[in-house]
Amino acid sequence: MAYVVPRPNLTWKEKIYLPSIVAGLAITIKHLKRMLKGETKVVMQYPEEKWDAHMPEHYRGAPTLVKDEHDRERCVACQLCEFICPPRAITITPEEIPAESKFAKVEKRPKEFEIDMIRCIYCGLCEEVCPEQAIFLRKDYAITGTTRAEMKHDKAKLYELGGVMKGLVHKWNPKK
Amino acid sequence: MSPILFYLFAALTVCFGIAVVANRNPVASALCLVVSFLGLAALFVGLDAYFIAVIQVLVYAGAVMVLFLFIIMLLDLKAETRRKPNLPAYVGGGLVALAFIAQLWLVLERYSAAHQPFPTMWASEGKSIDDVTNVGTTLFSVHNLPFQVIGVLILVATIGVVVLSKRELK
Amino acid sequence: MSTETAAPVQMLNVQVDGVWHQFPKGTRVIEACSQAGKYVPRYCYHPKLSSPGNCRMCLVEMGMPKMTPDRKPVVGADGKPEIAWIPRPQISCAQDVAEGMGIRTDSPMAKECRQGVMEFLLINHPLDCPICDQAGECRLQEFSVEYGQGESRFLEHKVKKPKNVELGPRVTLDAERCILCTRCIRFMKEVAHDDVLGIVDRGSYNSIACHPERVLDNNYSLNTVDICPVGALTSTDFRFKMRVWFLKETKTVDVNCGTGSNITIGSRENKIYRITPRENNDVNGVWLPDSHRLNFKYVADAHRLHQPTVKGQPVEWRTAIAIAAEVLKSKPSEQIWLLASGRQTNEELFLTTRLVNALNIKKQHDILPRNGTADGLLIAADRNPNTNGAKVLGLTTSKPGGRLKKFVEGVRAGTIKVVITMGEDLTKAGLTEEDLAKLDAIIALDILPNKTTPHATVLLPASAWVEKRGSMINLKGRLQRLNRAVNAPGEAHDDWEILRDLIQAVSGSNGLYMIEDVFKSLAAEVKEFAGLNLSKIGDLGVQVIQEKTPEPEPAEAAK
Amino acid sequence: MTITLFHYLFVSGLLFAIGLAGVMLRRNIIIIFMCLELMLNAANLSLVAFSRFNLVNGLPNYNAQVLVFFIITVAAAEVAVGLAIIVALYRARQTTHVEDINSLKF
């Protein structure tokens, strides 16, 4: 059912609108004056001032892939992050780990893992969904590039950004 | 008016006039008509009728043709581009137009005054070449009654348009 | 339906979760519960296989009517018999319903039983779902969410079993994930009649294995992957290629033989990853031969034709069609021959008949027969999927390929100058490449290069069967529907569009803009299709030819 | 070569002929309407030309220009009404093609 918004009954004086227009103009010019006098506090001037030092622990920067302290890939290419990613920034090509590899127990790894940083919205869902704790949003936020290709982070780049993350991961746990 | 400018604007007017008829797309036709009217306004300037020239642009190019364009776009007329041209009508219409032009030529050729150059303008005392003033004076003094009638006509037209464009109340 | 049956099946009153239902005699309890809307979880039970009752997942509470000492059922306050509940849970998959039986599928005991069974099943399960291919369609995942408990209480080391075992050329086993439901063993024994699988070792070390010196290489081996409720058996071909939740499922029909098995194509971003059978008890049940299932790779071949060519030179479609029409119009109709195909859909065949009519080449057309041997299960001897369609539309005689001999002679004698081929290799019809070089012109629709395409004057890239919509009639006279799973590569068009344009170029307008329009004209002109449209065919098809058509004799046709 | 009254009158005549031809050739009522405007303007051109040609006290004959002024005014009113009619017609018949508007009542 449509809801009818009650309209206020304006007096004749209000209906001319001109006084209120003038009042509005006065307000805006007051702001302008205060800005010119430097009385208004303005935002941080980014490239010169940075808040890197005050960055909170939960800051969500660029998504990266991590290895554990034994240089083992955590990612098993389950593609859940690819599935959950709202802007579809992640593309994973899975492959089987060859039997002669010392990590063959895990059977599967990403052959290619790409995150398109032009698309990424830093929502952190990939980190949240990852069953192997392989993807983390690190604190790099100024991701720039001069070409589209450059903004597509591949597996090597992602591991380079991510570095090492210590701790036990499910698939290496002999009890599981 | 310099002959070069006259021929330029006359050619503009006539060519775009032809394009109005020749174009199958109504939007293109309307735009060609606008250009034709602008050329016509330039011809008026050449005849020292500045006021009329400006009114021509203001009313025709600025208002009437915008209205045309507006209606054409609103109705989204594309049907005609799909229709087959009616050949006999084309030939007939072309012939009539040509006959008219030929006749005009014959008449004008024999009209000796038409081949005299335009006399030079000069202003006697008390009068100026400010043609807004002059047209205005003539309009309000000599042609006052027709002017009033025109006013009534416009009023009637306004009412007519309002009535017509109202959706019929059933 | 049941009114026509001679002996009506006896209906039994059964109480399911407090509500009384009627089921025909002989219904399994587990099926009865499903029909009553109470799904009972199961691992080992499969409606097409025998019931060993070894997974214990389908435990329910059961009871029989309470009897008075004089063997009369005790009637309760509601006028229905009272039920004497059996104190211990029963498996519902190995028992038929009986008169007055009571079933409780969601009683506390049933729930607790399932929870316990789930916990036991997961004791030695590796829980490697992020790696496992079954994830997403895994019963173990689904039921542990629905009926299991949240956490594992198991603290010991899990039993290690063989992983990544090649059971056969197409099936890989991960014994750790196996829950020993034995569906695969029973399938091989009961359906494929190739008793190659069994269980070896004892107790916790039980695992599936092939008989010594045998491998699982049966042509139906991949069905074991389908029926495996967990990720123990996986398809080597599909292994680690793509997660199943990404796959767009397209319901369509197999075209490798006349059976027309119902299938589901799993594709993602224009690439086909796998083909699985789709249940249709009138055609293929729930099975599909491996050879049919894996025969889709050629669709994504790098050599696919993707641009129309005229004498090898790439041209625009408009030009190609115009040149083809020019060629056809320049020759008298006696010199033109059209080789249609049993792989075309009904719509394409219908437009082909229109082309035949437009060119006035009566009796100068046929299809190429394709014969093999029937395997007695799902593979038919006729390897053309739509021979019946070609017969119905009059593009071939009751003996497909009967006119080919005359055709070959005509070409060799020089009386036939122009050949149109609908995706068939002319060398398979009996011509040699020298014969092809002799022809004035060949107009070929095809998807891949073959021996004919280099000789084609006008080569028109068409769509493969997974790239088009349409319908086909299988050998049993069932009209079934094809659907588009992926898009055709490059500039390749749908066959019916090519034919439409060709007919238009040869004979003028025909006003068809959608495949639905084509079917509409088809339904208006051919009695078998009367009253139908593409959506009415449905996913399971409609029987359009009632009498059983005799299959072509393999011995004679395989010349 | 100087430009004489002849030139202006001939251009005016040409424009009129074009408008006339358009009215006869075209079947789209809006185009016909535009061609009518073209004819009116052709008349305006000859009026202004004559006004300039027949000087009164060294000034153009402003009676002619006033007439042009009237024509423009009436034409504008006519266009407004005409287009309103066309829109009403289109609403009723979904066409602006004169050959399709052939029944007396609708």
Add this chain to the structure above:
Amino acid sequence: MDYLYSTDFLFLVGTSLAKTIFLIFLVVLPMVSYTVYAERRVSALIQDRVGPNRTGFPLSLIGGKDWSPFLGGLGQPIADAVKFLLKEDFVPAHVNKFYFWIAPTLSMMPAIVTLAVIPFGSTILGVPMVVANINVGVLFMFAISSVSVYGIVLAGWSSNSKYPFLGGIRSTSQMISYELGMGLSAVPVLLIAGSTSLPQIVEYQIHNGWMMLPYSNGHLGWGKTLLWIPIIISFVTFTISMFAETNRLPFDLPESETELVAGYHTEYSSMKFALFFLGEYTAMIAGSALIVVLYLGGYHVPGIPNGDAQGGIPILRHVPGLIWGIVNITAFFAKVAALLFVFIWVRWTLPRFRYDQLMKLGWLYIFEIALVNIFLTAGILACTH
């Protein structure tokens, strides 16, 4: 024919050309780009932000020590221009190519052409500072600016997409509606000045005080005071109509971002988009210039002589006229700049109208008030003269 080769003619052509180049390339186009910059800066200041403040001139390109942020922010318009020129000029596949290409030009040209009749200064070395001194100047401005609607309509129509089309349709009806109000609003001024020639209107104001500042020439009088009332009404309605004609907020319905993405230029990019932008701001400048000429005394500053060292305070007449000519031009553009600031100020203060409100305002208030105002002016004039 002889006239074409006479010195008079060559002088006329030469000075006109010089004036055109000065006006368009040296004044108006830089003014346009810096108006855009001012728009961004003022809006930022009004909204307690900083605005574009860092694009300087890269001095390193011309041998500077390092890339110094010289005059922070003032390089922004140049950077914008470079960006517009270098951006990919994307033409969507579904557009009507010819009209799509011609529309930006059509929206830019009328705005520039109207500048021709604006007297932007008194005289310099005896040459009047107006490109074309025609006696129907006001009408000419109205006529040409009414043609500018074609650019917008064609852009909307040829884009072949919903938002531009709606923007085009809105714009057409809006501009036609407010043209009437604008024309009628200006009539009292024409009645009082007794001329439609813009230089003559300025002349009148020099002798009789500015329209909006009737006592600026130092003379008082009953008639003048009475006439002030209709002039103020006329000024207000004219300014409001001018806002609507230039599609500025609160009348920017043709390109209202919240409803139509960007209205008629949604599908445009790169230089074609820049032309629309330039056209809009040029129209703004032309409109402001017209207001200055009609109501604010044009180039005149009380007490300052004109370029021929006529009028003004007697002592100043001994200073060379050239200086006063330049002072007049500066005064004119200073007035225009002040009005442009008002345009921007209003934009960042008032919210957008609803479409029916806009039409109601145009047809029921502005139009009626302007009409009554004409009679009022005529009555006062008849009584006092």
